[in-house]
Amino acid sequence: MGTQTTQALLNQFSADYNASLGSDTTSPRLYSWDATGTSPILTKSGATPIVRPHGADAGITALIANTNATVDFARSDRGPRVTDPHGLDFVVLGEDAVTWSGARNGNAPAQLSPDQLNAIYRCAITSWNEIDPSLPAATIRPVLPEAGSGSRLFFLSAIGAPAAGSCVTTGPEENEGTDPRLNDPNVVFPYSVAHYLGQTVGNHGTATDAPGNLTLRNLRVGGTTLVPVTGNQIDARFANSQFARLVYNVVRDADWTATDAHGTAIQNVFGTGGWICNDPGAAAELVSYGFRALATCGVAILT
Incomplete structure (x- = not known):
């Protein structure tokens, strides 16, 4: 349970892993x-x-608040924080990136810089023509996912904005463009590049889990234009920027290090020698859902 960013992938993994057990009951x-x-x-x-x-935050909170009789792991699109309690293992799953999106045929330009996005989400820039006089004098509509979203917190951190301004709308589900509040030609909304690829190129979208009218946009960083997607995958330069992030499955260290049947089961799924990091079908699904495979798959970061 937890983040929506890796939800579709873990749903697929659940079906595939359980099927791989065959007659093992x-x-x-x-x-x-x-x-x-x-x-x-x-x-x-x-x-x-x-x-x-x-x-992500709610999933991790549920992991902390319950035992493995109720919750075994949390999906997280954020890494460990100094405020996280000791005793959690953030187990690497893969790599994602976050960019901003705008409405197809809307008024937003093809690219924005982190400083411009910072100003938009602080409400210091409120009209497109403040960015470029050739753009319409239309009010920008910055939108963010729910407060507990890992994508929201990561995006604000990446653009250097400690908090959202009063002009920002909060509430749509992260990485889903079907919310009516996003049907605006002036909307700006952070979006997981991997999830977008899974919805579109991977054909894993649904009626609600889809980008709708939103398209991914470029970032201008240090005089260089970073394109989120090249060849139907996260662009390598984008993956080396401040907008790249790891995604994790979070488990209790007591479970991760246990030598009993429960600990063995956790390692058999999430560990470096486990199914996710070693099964060829799982590797193919990871890419199909838009994420980049990493050599550090299954490595645990202890809080």
Whole structure:
């Protein structure tokens, strides 16, 4: 449970991993709960119902607040923070990047710099013609996902904005362009490059999990134009910029290091020798859902 950014990928992994067990009826199965839907949820037989976690922070909070009788791992599109409690392992899954998106045939330009995005989200720039006199004198509509979104926090950090200004609309689900609030020719909205690729090139989108009218836009960094996508994958230069990030599965260190059946099951799925990092089908799915594979897959960062 947790972030929406890797939700579709973990749903696919759940189906594939469970199928790989074949006639083995005793090994634990892998399940992943969506960020949105009915709530509360009963995660396992005999577990205590909990409020459905929405976003990376909520997923990690649920992991901390419960035992492995209820929650085993959290999906996270943010890395460890100094404010995270000791005893969590952030296990590397792959690499993503975040750029900004605008409406197809809207008024937003093809590229913006981090400083310009900073000013937009601080409400210091409110009209397109303040960026370029040739652009329309139309009010910019900056939008952010929900407060617990890892993509939201990462994007604001990458553009150097400590907080959003009063002109910013908050609330649409991260990486989904189908929200009516995003149907504006002047909208600006952060977007996971991997998730966008999964929705479009990978054909993994749904009626609601889709970019809608939004398209990914370029970033102008240090005089260089960074293009998010090249050859239907995250561009290598973009992946080396401040807008690249790792995505993780978060587990309790007590589970990660346990030598019992539960600890073995966790390692068998998420570890360096586990299914996600070694199965050829899993590797293909990771790329199909837009993420970059890493040699550090399965490496755990302990808080």
